[in-house]
Amino acid sequence: MTSKTSKSTHSDKLPEVPPVANVEEAQQQAAILSSALPFLRRYAGDTIVVKYGGHAMGEGKLAHAFGYDIALLKLVGINPIVVHGGGPQISAMLDRLKIRSEFIDGLRVTDKSMVDVIEMVLSGSVNKQVAQLINRAGALAVGISGKDGGLIQARRLTRTKRDPDSEIEKVIDLGFVGQPEKIDPRVLYALLGAGLIPVIAPVGVGEDGETYNINADTAAGAIAGAVHASRLLMLTDVPGVLDENGKLIEELSAEEAMRRIADGSISGGMIPKVETCLEAVRKGAKAAVILDGRVPHSCLLELFTRAGPGTLIKA
Numbered sequence: 626m627t628s629k630t631s632k633s634t635h636s637d638k639l640p641e642v643p644p645v646a647n648v649e650e651a652q653q654q655a656a657i658l659s660s661a662l663p664f665l666r667r668y669a670g671d672t673i674v675v676k677y678g679g680h681a682m683g684e685g686k687l688a689h690a691f692g693y694d695i696a697l698l699k700l701v702g703i704n705p706i707v708v709h710g711g712g713p714q715i716s717a718m719l720d721r722l723k724i725r726s727e728f729i730d731g732l733r734v735t736d737k738s739m740v741d742v743i744e745m746v747l748s749g750s751v752n753k754q755v756a757q758l759i760n761r762a763g764a765l766a767v768g769i770s771g772k773d774g775g776l777i778q779a780r781r782l783t784r785t786k787r788d789p790d791s792e793i794e795k796v797i798d799l800g801f802v803g804q805p806e807k808i809d810p811r812v813l814y815a816l817l818g819a820g821l822i823p824v825i826a827p828v829g830v831g832e833d834g835e836t837y838n839i840n841a842d843t844a845a846g847a848i849a850g851a852v853h854a855s856r857l858l859m860l861t862d863v864p865g866v867l868d869e870n871g872k873l874i875e876e877l878s879a880e881e882a883m884r885r886i887a888d889g890s891i892s893g894g895m896i897p898k899v900e901t902c903l904e905a906v907r908k909g910a911k912a913a914v915i916l917d918g919r920v921p922h923s924c925l926l927e928l929f930t931r932a933g934p935g936t937l938i939k940a
């Protein structure tokens with residue numbers, strides 16, 4: 626095979642580049658590219674973990690833009706790692722199978738009969754779909770589950786809740802919901818070293834080989850900490866963490882986060898998200914950002930412009 630043929634693999638399948646109207650438009654495009662230079666230098670060679678939530682996946686154009694952003698990061702010398710969710714996709718499948726599920730503090734109570742379905746949806750259809758979005762944009766992504774290469778070793782998560790009347794702490798059983806106990810990043814380094822983009826389904830393996838359903842935010846945070854990511858980007862369906870008046874909180878300290886969780890102004894799915902960001906920066910990530918995945922090119926806006934939308938959580 627000549628080098629010409631070996632080069633013409635995935636890049637040939639890229640969609641057409643849209644034509645520019647005139648020289649001024651072309652110059653504007655060049656100026657935009659040039660303004661990204663300081664940011665490209667800042668993140669060159671860094672690892673960025675991106676959590677891609679199930680809600681953000683829905684819309685075709687947005688998903689397409691997401692795939693382009695991740696491919697672009699790779700092609701400019703940054704190492705993206707994608708951890709995806711799939712909550713709505715799991716719920717749709719459980720509904721079709723007439724299996725009821727409930728959430729406690731943003732976590733799906735998972736019994737034995739559900740864990741196989743959840744693994745099938747996350748590691749199967751959703752994982753391949755996300756990898757394909759990136760592949761279609763001209764980079765090479767490889768979909769794996771947290772069970773592959775022993776990436777996410779998990780234990781059963783226990784959660785306690787204080788009963789407001791009796792003040793007694795009650796243990797809540799969430800079933801096969803896992804807490805990452807140990808991350809073995811070797812499989813990630815192997816993929817990154819080969820120029821590939823890891824796309825990870827948030828499923829973990831227990832000590833006895835049992836499968837655990839892990840909240841995708843939690844999985845992303847544990848991975849970001851373990852690889853000392855320079856940024857953990859949490860893409861979701863709101864502009865970031867909002868205060869009681871619905872206003873965006875641009876920077877959140879650990880103290881304020883804990884206070885807001887306790888007083889209920891941070892609730893539901895935002896609880897694991899914020900807790901994860903705090904844990905990730907405590908474990909080794911430089912910073913975490915919760916941002917609006919419904920905005921096209923939110924990853925590029927965050928990394929390559931001064932606009933930096935979303936809520937920043939720093940060490």
Ligand SMILES: Nc1ncnc2c1ncn2[C@@H]1O[C@H](COP(=O)(O)OP(=O)(O)O)[C@@H](O)[C@H]1O
Pocket residue numbers: 678679680681710712731842860861862863865866867868890891892893894895896898
């Ligand atoms: N203080 C808050 N700021 C923003 N969102 C919040 C807050 N408290 C609760 N939420 C809820 O958290 C949701 C995001 O979590 P989740 O639905 O799990 O998203 P994803 O599927 O992207 O992981 C928001 O849509 C919102 O309903």
Ligand SMILES: CC(=O)N[C@@H](CCC(=O)OP(=O)(O)O)C(=O)O
Pocket residue numbers: 677678679680709710711712713715731732733743802803827838839840841842
């Ligand atoms: C334990 C737990 O809640 N697991 C999640 C895993 C998927 C997920 O987190 O997806 P999103 O990021 O799209 O919400 C679930 O079963 O829905």
